């Protein structure tokens with residue numbers, strides 16, 4: 804399946820209740836041949852407004868930190884496990900995550916990244932596919948809020964950047 808077709812399915816999806824309170828489906832974005840995929844939990848308010856992933860404060864912080872270590876956001880495919888915003892930004896329920904999983908599985912199969920970076924514990928439901936290295940790092944929103952986590956996040960991004968440059 805082509806990514807554009809998948810995106811259309813996501814925009815029109817009603818497989819769980821989340822579409823009802825959302826303005827836009829947020830499939831994710833990035834090059835088809837990305838070697839690295841970043842996965843978060845689900846879109847926030849800014850992402851819901853625009854239909855684009857990780858463009859709010861946490862997303863900007865992530866992009867800035869990656870840039871500092873020589874990693875261009877344009878080279879990364881960035882998405883979330885769940886493709887619609889949740890009411891009051893609550894965590895998606897289990898049945899919502901389950902309903903949405905086929906989309907990220909298809910995205911992984913289309914893009915075939917070498918590395919999948921899980922942003923925080925919230926991305927833990929990301930399906931594990933053979934032949935892909937999974938790396939969990941602190942979520943940028945936590946890194947922004949807590950100094951210690953911010954320091955650790957920076958180290959994790961530095962390590963990740965080195966890994967990406969070697970790939």
Ligand code: SF4
Nearest residue numbers: 816819822887902903
């Ligand atoms: S969150 Fe996922 S499963 Fe639920 S309506 Fe949106 S695209 Fe469909």
